[in-house]
Amino acid sequence: MxxxxxxxxxxxxxxxxxxxxxxxxxxxxxxxxxxxxxxxxxxPAPAAPWRLAPEIGTAVPIDLAMGATIESPYGLRLGASIGYMPGPYVGLVNEVATGFDFYDQATADLIGDVLQSSLVVLVRAGWRPWLGLTIDAGYCLTTLGGSASSEEVLQTFTDTPPPGGASDVPYDVSSTLHLLRLDVGWTFNFGQMYVRSSVGAAVTLHASTTVDPGVTGMPARDRARRGFGRGVAAYLDDTYTSYVHTPVVSLAVGYRFDL
CATH class of the missing domain: 1.20.5 (Single alpha-helices involved in coiled-coils or other helix-helix interfaces)
Known part of the structure; x- marks a missing residue:
């Protein structure tokens, strides 16, 4: 024991x-x-690199364009693109406007002639707050389009009578539009390549139209033609800023470089 x-x-x-x-x-x-x-x-956790991404794409019904975006490690983005407005895209804008009776078919035809093939320049800034989500706002300039129209066609758009009655004397009509672009999108990544899709809106903030009557050599008649042209320009500018606002659907393909 x-x-x-x-x-x-x-x-x-x-x-x-x-x-x-x-x-x-x-x-x-x-x-x-x-x-x-x-x-x-x-x-510290390794910081994300700066990225440069050239891309090509379309924003319907605004443009076909090519551009580039640079993105900071914090997701802040700055981009620019240059392109042109195809005739069918202007046709989409006009179909919506005439469908809602914003303006008549004659106005739609004139706007289509003036804006098709215009140069479109976009400068935008934005943020990628989470994964592929992107939020962008930008300034869009549409310019350098134009067409030739006769007094007989243009007299529909102004109360100012054409000088000496309607005739087939051509007027050069051109418009410059200043638009605000807002877009929300998602980027699908495939390695360094990506596909970016977005939806948004374009709003016409200001428009400037010139209707150039040329010179006939008769001062009194030229003054009357210039007054007639100003009446047509005022009508178009009011139409742009009142009714040329459109939803935008964008799709782009790009390649991302780490800097």
Whole structure:
């Protein structure tokens, strides 16, 4: 019986000793590992690179264009593009406007002639707050289109009578539109390549139209023709800023370079 008690006492005396050894080993390991753990926590996460992305795409019914976007490590974006407005795109704008009786078919035909093949320049800024989500706002300039129309056609759009009655004397008509673009989209990444889709709107903020009557060599008649042209220009500018506002659907393909 004594032997058993002695054995039990010996076991109990060894158990706390083993616990102290384990505790001491754990403390030693923590002391040795602490500098490396602290350094790992202090190490900043690798920053995302600056990115440059040339792309080609379309914004219906605004343009077919090519451009580029530069993006900061924080998702802030700045981009620009240059393109042109195809005739069918102007036709889409006119179909919507005439469908809602914003203006008649004669006005639609004139706007189609004036705006088709216009140069379109877009400068935009935006933000990619999360994954592929993008939010952009930009200024869009549409210019350098134009057509030639006769007094007989243009007299429909103004109360100013054509000088000497309607005739087939041509007038050069051109318009410049200043638009606000707003877009929300998503970028699908395929390695360095990507496909960007977005929906938004384009709103005409200001328009400037010139109706150039040319020179006939008769001062009185030229003055009357210029007054007639100003009446047509005022009508078109009011039409643009009142009714040429459209939803926009965009699709673009690009390649991203890390800088």
């Amino acid at each position: 004594a032997t058993d008690c002695t054995s039990l006492v010996c076991f109990r005396s060894r158990a706390p000793h083993h616990g102290r050894v384990i505790l001491l080993a754990a403390c030693l390991a923590a002391w040795l590992l602490y500098p490396s753990l602290a350094a790992a926590q202090a190490q």
